[in-house]
């Protein structure tokens with residue numbers, strides 16, 4: 001692999017190669033270049049991961065013609081697909097070297113155990129949401145219990161923006177989460193659940209279920225489950241599989257044809273409709 | 274587009290049991306009667322559902338934080 005990357009850099013197949021370099025025994029996201037080609041010897045493939053494709057979009061924004069090589073797991077590849085669909089990168093300008101991947105509902109087979117369940121405390125299990133539950137189990141809580149549990153999770157948020165900053169498919173120049181009229185930038189706690197739902201809504205048809213946001217979240221909020229929910233809706237309603245589809249996402253206006261009907265006003269059933 | 278977004282939103286709010294609080298209807302400016310019917314029916318619906326439960330959650334931890342700070 002290292003030889004191939006070196007020859008790509010030497011022959012100019014790519015201008016830069018994004019991977020990880022071992023520095024003081026830590027794998028650090030690294031941009032390898034022809035000028036410092038000896039660094040490729042320190043390239044490591046390990047369970048460590050980062051949204052390298054996000055760095056690639058920043059580079060392409062500066063230099064649209066740059067050719068980028070990248071170490072890519074399945075989640076990186078799904079993110080690349082989304083970034084192509086959203087015109088943030090061009091498929092011609094990216095070459096990937098495949099690396100092992102993590103399990104995800106968007107991909108049936110997985111041979112990487114990076115996301116091993118951590119320990120979830122008894123209190124969180126009792127009043128919040130166990131991050132390792134399946135989405136079906138969370139949906140099964142029902143409206144009131146589900147609301148209690150999600151709100152318990154959301155009220156822990158310290159609005160560090162870590163979830164947004166790490167996300168490979170968050171590329172907007174102006175972010176709703178920074179907009180005073182939409183979520184309020186100043187005070188803690190943030191507006192809940194608006195802060196999280198605004199981000200969730202924007203992840204429909206975009207989130208590729210890499211789980212980096214949840215890894216980044218210092219408050220251990222089960223963000224991945226929340227975004228799995230929005231993508232499940234996109235899948236059920238619009239038959240859209242984010243990250244594997246080359247089509248425009250369901251909320252794009254181009255080529256719109258809809259078969260949905262407005263829902264009737266249902267009579268209230270029981271206390272919690 | 275609107276209907277996609279609203280249907281999506283209703284599904285998402287289902288996670289919090291709030292899906293019934295969003296309603297979409299097509300009413301032209303010539304359909305005054307329909308407008309009255311829909312708005313009346315929806316108002317009654319919302320009244321019977323009672324107040325939005327979310328503000329209570331927002332205020333509860335704030336109050337707890339404020340108490341802890343003193």
Ligand code: SF4
Pocket residue numbers: 163166167168169170203206207208209210211212213214223224227
């Ligand atoms: S899992 Fe989180 S970080 Fe990854 S694409 Fe989805 S929202 Fe972004």
Ligand code: SF4
Pocket residue numbers: 156157158159160161162163164213216217218219220221223
């Ligand atoms: S990473 Fe977690 S704590 Fe930080 S803003 Fe996102 S949800 Fe809130």
